Amino acid sequence: MRSRKPAIRNIFLPWERRVGILRRLGLSRLRPFLLVVAVLAVIVVIGVRERQKTGERATRAAIVVVRRGIDAYRAEHDGKCPRQLEELETLRYLTSVPDDAWGRPLRLMCPSRREGVAYDLSSDGPDGEPGGLDRIE
Numbered sequence: 001m002r003s004r005k006p007a008i009r010n011i012f013l014p015w016e017r018r019v020g021i022l023r024r025l026g027l028s029r030l031r032p033f034l035l036v037v038a039v040l041a042v043i044v045v046i047g048v049r050e051r052q053k054t055g056e057r058a059t060r061a062a063i064v065v066v067r068r069g070i071d072a073y074r075a076e077h078d079g080k081c082p083r084q085l086e087e088l089e090t091l092r093y094l095t096s097v098p099d100d101a102w103g104r105p106l107r108l109m110c111p112s113r114r115e116g117v118a119y120d121l122s123s124d125g126p127d128g129e130p131g132g133l134d135r136i137e
Contacts, residue, residue, distance in 0.1 A: 052126065055101035059123045059136045062098035066106055067121055069093040074118065081110030081119050100136070102126055 069088045074081060085108055088094045099105055100123035107130070110119040125134035 055126065056136060058101040062100060063106065063121055063123065063136065065098060066094065070108070070119065070121065079118070081108070084108070100124070102128065104128055 066085065066088070070082065070093075073088060073091070073093050082088055082091075085094075085097045085106060089097050097105070102123075102125075104124055107122050107124065108119060109122075112118060112120045114120070120137065122135050122137040124130055125132055125136055127134055
């Protein structure tokens, strides 16, 4: 008669039975790498957002400088606007006409389309479309 093989019994404690999805898929060793990838993805997203915000802040600063030059011009020319922004540079109201953060010239509309405002000074924004939704005023 053949002897029967003894059955191997495993005893598991309750905390050993917890099996996550990574362990079930056989990916439990990838946990540190997945964590590193997630942290890097968050850093990249934050970096892209900050780069865009930096461009907006630089453009707003350029608009403030040009507004001061336009206001000085209007004060000395009976409230008339300059025909072009380069005129502010030739008459020494500005040392140079700044571009926006994306290298495009600022737009001056005089008289303004809005009531109670003498002129509109804006940038086309990151996409460069005139009057787009991301323009900066």
